[in-house]
Amino acid sequence: MTIDFKKDILPHAVGIALFYAIVAIYFSPVVFENQVIFQGDILKWEGSAKETMDFREATGEEALWTNSMFGGMPAYFISMDFPGDITNALVSILSLGLPHPVNGLFFGMVGMYILLLSFRVRPIFAILGSVAFAFNTYNLLSLAAGHNAKIWAECLIPLIILGIHLAFEKKRILGASILALGLLLQFKFNHVQITYYTFLMAGIYVLVRVIFEWKKEGLVPMAKTVGILAIGAILAIGGNIGRLATALEYSTYSTRGEITIETKEAGLDKEYAFGWSNGIMESFTFLIPDFYGGGSNTPLPKNSASEKVLRQQGLDPAQINGFVQGAPTYWGDQPFTGGPIYGGVILVFLAVLGIWAAPKQTLVIFGAIIVFSLMLSWGKNLSWFNYVLFDYLPGYNKFRAVSMALGMTLFAIPVLGMVSLEKLVKEKKLKSLYMAGAVTGGLILLFVLGAGMFRFEGAADQGLPDWLLGALREDRKAMLQSSALKSLGFLAAAFALSYFTVKGKVSDLILGAGLFILVLFDLWTINRPYLNSDSFEKSPTNTYFAETPAETEILKDESYFRVLDLTEGIQSAGKASYRFHAIGGYHGAKLRRFQDLIDYRLSSELNNFVTKAQEGDFDFSGIQTFNMLNTKYIIAGKAANSVFENPEANGPAWIPSSVRSVDSNLEEITVLGEINTKTEATINTDEFGQVATGVGTIELTSYAPNHLSYTANMSQGGLAIFSEIYYPVGWTATIDGQESEILRTDYLLRGLTIPAGQHEIEFHFAPSSYTKTKTPMIIFQYLIILGLIGGVYFTIKEENGRA
Known part of the structure; x- marks a missing residue:
């Protein structure tokens, strides 16, 4: 096999270098200045993990349990290591040493690039699709919030689907090995909900391939392919058996598991599970990012309607600026949001192009993923569908924030879009281009001209005076129209480039480079307000967990006790866990019995105590459940005199x-x-x-x-x-x-x-879920590496045989 450097190496080297450069430039404070993203959820996690990490550093052992929050719970989902685990080394090598968590975006681009190449998409288009996949607003908003495990789990999806695709393309050993590697790493990051969605996508892919090809290929080859993929999945499970065994063990006793109070139901409550349901119309943020006003607190432009009316009411400049810089512009169906879910209007346009241009099998696979994931994300807004799944789809009632299913959508759109673009350029079908442009552009134009048909009312409007509401709604309307016009501009530019390429006026390379620049500029400018230079700090941990006089006062007591921090509450605490054993905490899957205690005892006891305390009556005997949890100190503020010692605490x-x-x-x-x-x-x-x-x-x-x-x-x-x-x-x-x-x-x-x-x-x-699984787990990890080496060897050998 002869290697042509210009054809076989240079494009891929350029792609990898571009991916690295984009991450390094956008996150330069992280990469070059040793700063970190200020992530609220990660800081709370640091508080909850402090005890277990300190124990590991001091003893070299795993605690596996922590008393730092909710009175005590297993540390499986907080901080747990396995001796000999090679996954951290694999992540570092595969992401070329980029710092966590931004290395996930780089790896996602590389994985998507290879996946698109396997669909015979040319490198320049594959580069474009890879950047669009990794740099959608959903990923950047998740990074800003601190959902690092979710980012990595999503960015591993292309690698997992690549393995399945290669196996069906007759590269079974290589495909199964890549699937095993992808799942090994995805299980490592322990985001069960994203893994669940990944299996749903894998199921759609396999089902469609079998339906389309069983008559041509026969059932035996199909079964052989599915069988070897199953072996790959089993290896990945084995390589994470310790994580999975502890998680499975714990899930039974967590809020995601079996009932305790006889009047309740197993799993999550529907209202809680579907609290973050994407609005059906909200899906148009894929086309128009500010369709629903952007984020819950979004700066308004200068001389906005709200600013003018605030001036007219005679408010001082500081008050006006405070409102304008964090206006409640979001008017969608979710309780609040950090920003819009936007993957690029150009990518949506190219995915729509697939209806007429993409191969039928590819269209069915990725079209089904797009439609299915959107329906899942609508949650309670499509209750007839989603409530049935919640009740009957195995394991589905363990998850919440169903808007997370949009990660599937944002994976499928670039794949379908790039395959469609490749087919358009090869087959020169102008009619397909006209249809896609008309559908996509027509929708955007409809919203520009018909913006007045919306009421622009949101949950955040409650409590605002009528004179301000009218102006705020005018600003929301202006945001929608302005954002739609920008999307229309990007769409027109992409359409023109595609048109002139099909007509032979522009080269394929110019088309790919032009679309790459447009998409990168579009996503960069949309993302920047949500994650920018203000999002980075040298050491947010030191600031966030700076010791207060109240904590200094409590630290004088060297006995064994728990604290309750009233400044954070029972279910949102993070700071108290950093130094103390806390009653409160921050975790998505606390022990169900402790949640029962919150619902039936702690909340009411605390409310009664606070009410009396505000009147000067500190009724410590009235908080008997807190007393049995040995709650010796109650923190009401940062000052030393804001600490109240509970003389009724029961002790250890x-x-x-x-x-x-x-x-x-x-x-x-x-x-x-x-x-x-x-x-x-x-x-x-x-x-x-x-x-x-x-x-x-x-x-x-x-x-x-x-x-x-x-x-x-x-x-x-x-x-x-x-x-x-x-x-x-x-x-x-x-x-x-x-x-x-x-x-x-x-x-x-x-x-x-x-x-x-x-x-x-x-x-x-x-x-035993930990002690008996840690050695077999490492053995399976090395088997995966050996399988990958073998897969690459046999594939190269086969390619050489064909040459």
């Missing part, structure tokens, strides 16, 4: 004087609101039988997140309660070295029956 462990028997979870959580948790306990006798009360004392002697030691002195044997969260898998308890059953008491605390006398008690967390 205690011996109750009576036990209330219950026979259901609902009864137990109700009874918690009726008892003094220090003197009385609850036990579900249907699960754990009758338990005797005891007399004695118990003290915590040493603490680590995965190993706690106590000394008990019991004059009468009986139940002891530990202010630690009950989790039925992985925790073992020993009394003087002999294993003892851990009881669940007070709905979600641990209990032990301790005999009379003096005893040493230990709790240790070592789940």
